Structure formats: structure tokens, C-alpha cells
Amino acid sequence: MLSINNLHARVAEAEILKGLTLDLPAGEVHAIMGPNGAGKSTLSYVLTGRQGYEVTEGTATLDGEDLLALEPHERAARGLFLSFQYPLEIPGVPAMTFIRTAINAQRKARGEPEVSAPEFLKRAREVAGQLKIDFDMLKRPLNVGFSGGEKKRMEIFQMAMLSPRLLILDETDSGLDIDALKIVADGVNALRSPDRAMLVITHYQRLLDYIRPDKVHVLAAGRIAASGGPELAHELEREGYDKYARAA
Amino acid sequence: MPAVKQTVEHVEALERYQHGFITSIDQEFAPKGLSADIVRFISAKKEEPEWMLAWRLEAYERWLAMEEPDWAKVTFPRIDYQDSYYYAAPKTKEGPKSLDEVDPELLATYAKLGIPLREQEVLAGVQGAPRYAVDAVFDSVSVVTTFKKELAEVGVIFCSFSEAVREHPELVKKYLGSVVPASDNYFACLNSAVFSDGSFVYVPPGVRCPMELSTYFRINAAESGQFERTLIIADKGAYVSYLEGCTAPMRDENQLHAAVVELVALEDAEIKYSTVQNWYPGDPETGKGGIYNFVTKRADCRGDRSKVAWTQVETGSAITWKYPSCVLRGNDSVGEFYSIAITNGRQQADTGTKMIHLGEGTRSRIISKGISAGRSSNTYRGLVSAHPKAKGARNFTQCDSLLIGKESAAHTVPYIEARNGQSVFEHEATTTRLSDDQLFYVMQRGLSQEEAVQLLVNGFVKDVLQTLPMEFAVEAQKLVAISLEGSVG
Numbered sequence A: 001m002l003s004i005n006n007l008h009a010r011v012a013e014a015e016i017l018k019g020l021t022l023d024l025p026a027g028e029v030h031a032i033m034g035p036n037g038a039g040k041s042t043l044s045y046v047l048t049g050r051q052g053y054e055v056t057e058g059t060a061t062l063d064g065e066d067l068l069a070l071e072p073h074e075r076a077a078r079g080l081f082l083s084f085q086y087p088l089e090i091p092g093v094p095a096m097t098f099i100r101t102a103i104n105a106q107r108k109a110r111g112e113p114e115v116s117a118p119e120f121l122k123r124a125r126e127v128a129g130q131l132k133i134d135f136d137m138l139k140r141p142l143n144v145g146f147s148g149g150e151k152k153r154m155e156i157f158q159m160a161m162l163s164p165r166l167l168i169l170d171e172t173d174s175g176l177d178i179d180a181l182k183i184v185a186d187g188v189n190a191l192r193s194p195d196r197a198m199l200v201i202t203h204y205q206r207l208l209d210y211i212r213p214d215k216v217h218v219l220a221a222g223r224i225a226a227s228g229g230p231e232l233a234h235e236l237e238r239e240g241y242d243k244y245a246r247a248a
Numbered sequence B: 001m002p003a004v005k006q007t008v009e010h011v012e013a014l015e016r017y018q019h020g021f022i023t024s025i026d027q028e029f030a031p032k033g034l035s036a037d038i039v040r041f042i043s044a045k046k047e048e049p050e051w052m053l054a055w056r057l058e059a060y061e062r063w064l065a066m067e068e069p070d071w072a073k074v075t076f077p078r079i080d081y082q083d084s085y086y087y088a089a090p091k092t093k094e095g096p097k098s099l100d101e102v103d104p105e106l107l108a109t110y111a112k113l114g115i116p117l118r119e120q121e122v123l124a125g126v127q128g129a130p131r132y133a134v135d136a137v138f139d140s141v142s143v144v145t146t147f148k149k150e151l152a153e154v155g156v157i158f159c160s161f162s163e164a165v166r167e168h169p170e171l172v173k174k175y176l177g178s179v180v181p182a183s184d185n186y187f188a189c190l191n192s193a194v195f196s197d198g199s200f201v202y203v204p205p206g207v208r209c210p211m212e213l214s215t216y217f218r219i220n221a222a223e224s225g226q227f228e229r230t231l232i233i234a235d236k237g238a239y240v241s242y243l244e245g246c247t248a249p250m251r252d253e254n255q256l257h258a259a260v261v262e263l264v265a266l267e268d269a270e271i272k273y274s275t276v277q278n279w280y281p282g283d284p285e286t287g288k289g290g291i292y293n294f295v296t297k298r299a300d301c302r303g304d305r306s307k308v309a310w311t312q313v314e315t316g317s318a319i320t321w322k323y324p325s326c327v328l329r330g331n332d333s334v335g336e337f338y339s340i341a342i343t344n345g346r347q348q349a350d351t352g353t354k355m356i357h358l359g360e361g362t363r364s365r366i367i368s369k370g371i372s373a374g375r376s377s378n379t380y381r382g383l384v385s386a387h388p389k390a391k392g393a394r395n396f397t398q399c400d401s402l403l404i405g406k407e408s409a410a411h412t413v414p415y416i417e418a419r420n421g422q423s424v425f426e427h428e429a430t431t432t433r434l435s436d437d438q439l440f441y442v443m444q445r446g447l448s449q450e451e452a453v454q455l456l457v458n459g460f461v462k463d464v465l466q467t468l469p470m471e472f473a474v475e476a477q478k479l480v481a482i483s484l485e486g487s488v489g
Helices: A040-048 A072-077 A095-109 A117-130 A135-139 A148-162 A178-190 A231-239 A242-247 B002-012 B036-045 B050-064 B104-112 B119-123 B148-153 B161-167 B169-175 B186-194 B436-444 B449-465 B470-483
Strands: A002-011 A014-024 A029-033 A053-062 A080-083 A166-170 A197-202 A215-220 A223-228 B027-029 B088-090 B132-138 B141-145 B157-160 B199-203 B212-218 B229-234 B239-247 B255-257 B260-265 B270-278 B291-301 B307-314 B319-322 B325-328 B334-343 B348-357 B363-372 B377-386 B394-403 B409-418 B424-433
Touching (some): A014 A223, A040 A053, A040 A072, A072 A080, A072 A095, A072 B436, A072 B449, A080 A148, A095 A117, A095 B449, A117 A135, A148 A178, A215 A231, A223 A231, B036 B050, B050 B169, B050 B186, B161 B199, B169 B199, B186 B291, B229 B270, B307 B319, B307 B449, B307 B470, B325 B363, B334 B348, B334 B377, B334 B449, B334 B470, B348 B363, B394 B409, B409 B424
Parallel strands (some): A029 A197, A080 A166, A166 A197, B132 B212, B199 B229, B260 B291, B291 B325, B307 B334, B319 B348, B325 B348, B363 B394, B394 B424
Antiparallel strands (some): A002 A014, A002 A053, B157 B199
């Protein structure tokens, strides 16, 4: 599904990604772990097309299509979703309005009909129930005055509603207590399917106890320094990132 | 939600300024320039009585002795008042008696603007659809007023100003200049001398006006100023909701628009006055052309418990100089001001309100949302004052500014004067920049950059849009979207 080859990217004048190569097949969940400053968030922004993140070399394709040639909203319409580390507040726009606008924008881009109001409401109630989100919260402006945990839950809510194919979770566990973490992880796990792929970016192994990855990659100094099974995450938890940081 | 969607769809079908067409119609002009003779010419054209001419001439004399104000935060080359036409009218032998006599070109113009002049079209609409009576002003002349008969049945007078001078002189004499005196300020004084037409509304005691009233102003002739005069009186216990819309074609020359609006609310009366202003803003790159909008709008809450609410959506004009105000004379009277002012390109806006608390227990509320994009400048200027007798006066003011891009400017200039110890004034102000973080977040969810800006801006102005009559809220939302096209890039 997602294929990244020798990706180099810089922010301002600093090169952050230095030849990153990664294959993420459909149906799999891969974790990206690494020390602070290794380029984890940069990777998520480069893949989603944020302005200011310049690709200087290499490729990234989604089902063979050149991802890097597309505008951010076009990538979203292809099924790429980023759960933000720091979700933004959108004053004056109720969460429901926001999500429905996004769904319809994506549907329009794909040449599909708009979601009907009853269909949308039914789905919203279901998903909100699963994520233990109070339905009234969805009528409030998106993320305005929400706690850190509520914001993260809203990210997962949006993800479930938009039903993307390639999911990137950027430090989704940060700021979550253990109960909230379980709810969020359950929400993510419910989205696992043979035609979806997930990239879980995290600093700590904790999240991976709840979202079990098929593969773990260590990102250090702008490239994948090691790859392995779930056991690699435990090793990192015990021994830290030192040896990878040094090797780089 | 549907409004946001509509905005998005609408914008895709639009050019930058869609009302920039010129209608070719035989026009009658007064000779260029301004003199006592021109004032007499205008008065004669309108077959006005002697008292009206005398009023105009007095205003003209006073105007000659006045200086153009320079305190607003706007800059423009000096206006040559002798280089403009003060009267332009579609050429017809007599005023049209019905729609059938109106030049079809004119009707086509209003159709292009989306204004439903033909009552039958409105009536043929979906059952329960909102109906509103329209007075259309083309350059200096009121072209047609709809629904007059139906309004007359409940005693509401809605007609052109010229007609009111002829048919209801006692009302005009009593109220004209009673809120905005002829010599109030430079531009109001100019208007008092040369005003050509406008709308007149009188709602008798206890009557709730059965439909929205609206006036559409369009400047068409080149090098002509437009000076309308609007006078609305809500008698005791009456209610009326009024909307004005404005457009003008694209020109290279700046055109002057100096209107005066006077509102009078007697005991227990309520007036809601909404404006959707979309005059040509000038060339976005050079600032060339565009309307100078120097307008005086004031309401007198003359009776106890009377209420006036101004709502304005200001997106057009090269320069806006405008402070719709409320004089809260009656005890327990209420004044409200809701404003969205958007500037883009090279536009300059200096706008706000004045709430003058004179009576006891008077209350006022100001919600102002300024948005500046491009290289524009947007200033909120407001005065809240309580006089010694206005015990228990209350005001709440909220001024929010949103900056888009790196070259736009926003200013907030609030004046507060409390001359008694029993008034409570609250003032809140914020200035924020539309952040790249927010934009990217919205775009990552599937909205294009343009759509993302619209969504964020619509969220920002939502409080004010909600105060507009339903159908105009949709129109205003579209306007907001159009005027911000290409503002991020």
C-alpha cells in the first residue's frame, strides 16, 4: 500500500530525513519508534504534504500513485489520514459540521454522492458511543476548550468517521491516562482490516501493548536504523535508543 | 452545514467580482459639478415643494463652510467635488407606474444581481418561502417598489424618498434631519444638499410589518456619486426588519457614495436594520477604482423600551467610513451592533459604532468581527458613552480581529466615556492570525486551501451571521467567501 524509497526531506535549511525506506503493505500495522528529533513527525508531515517540508530526493507512493505530487486535500481524498500529535482548535465550527464538511469534500473529490443526514447521524452516534464521547460534545466547536484526552479521542472519532485507508497516528498516546489510552486503542483496533494500513508513531512502547504492531521500525537520524517484530519495542523500552542514535 | 457546502459550491462558480457589469441604458445627467444651481436642478427634477428645496440649499451653504474630515485611518487622494455628476437617472418620461413600464434592461440588471423584483416570481416560489418587499435604487433614482399594496393594507408606508416628500410631507418634515442633522458632518451635509432618492418607511403604532423590507442600491453611471437618503420610522409598539444590499460595476475611477440613514424608534418599537454591502472594492493589485463609501447611519431610540439592532456585512468598497450608531434616549431602550467587516487587496475600512446612553437603564451590545487579508487595513472605531442621567446603563463590547497573510493590518480604537458612577461597561478584544497550523489541519481532512479558509472564517464570523435574517445569512456567507478568494497563497 505505502511504499517509501530513499526519502530525503528538509525543513528550512536542515535535512531531517536522510534516505528513509519503508514498505507498509495493506492489512498491516507498523510502529515507528525513535528518539526525539529523529524525524518522526517530519515523516508524518512529509507524507501528508504540509507546506515547508521539502522533499529533495526519493519517492513515496500510495498504491503506486505518487503521493508527493498531490495537494494535502487530494491525499486525504485518497484515504490518507493523520491523527495529529497536537490537534488544532477550530472556533465557531461545531465538530459535527466540521466532520461532515470533510466527509463530503472527500466524497466530492472521489466523485461520490454526499452523505445523507440520517446516515451521517446514525454513524456518528455509533462511533461516539464506541469512543465514549458525549454526543453533546460533537455540537461544540471542534476541540475548543477540550482537554488533551478529549482532543485525542476526537481525532480517533474523525478517523473512524472518515474511514481512511492509510492511517498515521502521531504520538496518539501522549497526554492520555490509562483509561483514555484503552478507549483510543480500542477505537483504533476496531479500524484494523485487510484493506487498511496503519503507521503508529510513538516514543514509548506503552501504546503498542494496546495496538499490537506487525512490525516495529527504529527511526534514528533520518533513516530506518533497525526493523523487527513487536519484541523490538520491548528491547527499546529496556535499553533505550542510545545505540541507534550513536550508530547514526 | 448546508450553508458551508453552498459556499463552497458557489465560490467555484464565481469570478472575483461578479457584479462588475455595466448596464447600457439611456441616462439623464445633471451637468458636472456642484453649485446652488445643481441643488435647484435636482430639486426641480424631483418636483419638490419649496420647503424641501430650502432645506437642501441651507445644507449646501453649511457644507461650503465645512472641511473634509481627516481623522479616520484611511488615505486617499483629495476628492474633486466639482468633477463628479450629482444626478444620474434612467431616462424615462415619467416615473414607472408598474413593473411593465420599467426598462427591461433595468429589470435584467436586477435579475443578474439575483433580486426578485417581480412579485409574481416571489409568490410563485415554494409555499412558505420568505417574501420580502423590495425598493430598487438605480444610480440616483428609485426604480420600483414591490408589495406596496399589501403593505398599505396594514398601514405600512414603503416607498421611494421622492414619493414620500410628495405624498407624506408631514411625516418627512417631522422626522427628516431629526436624527442626523443636515450639518452633522461633512458627508452627511453634502448628502443633505444633493440627495437624490432612497427609501422611506413608516410603520404605524402597534403594527408588526408583515414582511422583510429591502432596498437594493446599484451605482451604474460613470463618474456619478450616489447620495441616498433613507428614513425609517417605527411608531409606538411597531416592528420592522429592513435590509439593504449594494453593488456597483467595475470602473477605473473612484466613485463617491455618501448616504444618510435615519432610524426613529418610538415607545416599545423595534427596528432591525441589516446591510450587505458589496460595492466594487477596486483593483486588488493596484487599488484602482472602487467605491468611496462615506456613510452616516444613526438610530434614535426615542421612546422608552425601544430597540434598534444594526447588522452589517461589509465586504466591498475601496474605502469604508461608517459608524452605524444608536442614541439611546428612551429609558430602558436597547441598541445592538453586529458587524462583519472584511478587507482584502488594497481595501481600507474604518468602521464601528457609537452607543450614546442618555436614558436610564439603557443597554447596548457590540459584536464586531474584522477580517483583513491581502494588503488591506481594517480599523474598528467605537464609542460607548453614558451621560450623567443614564443611570444603570450597560454595554458589552466584543471586538475580534482576524488577520490573513503577512501584509494585512488590523486596528481597534475603542472610546469609552462613563459620566455617572452607575454604569457597567465591558470591553473584550482579540486579534488572531489565521494560522498555517489550522489551515493544514483542515486541509488534511480533505478541504482545499480555499475551502479551509472559508470554513475557518465562517467559524470566526458565526456569531454575527446568526443575527441576519435567514435568507440573507446565506447570501452573506457567500459574500464572505467571495471576498476572501485568493487571500492565502
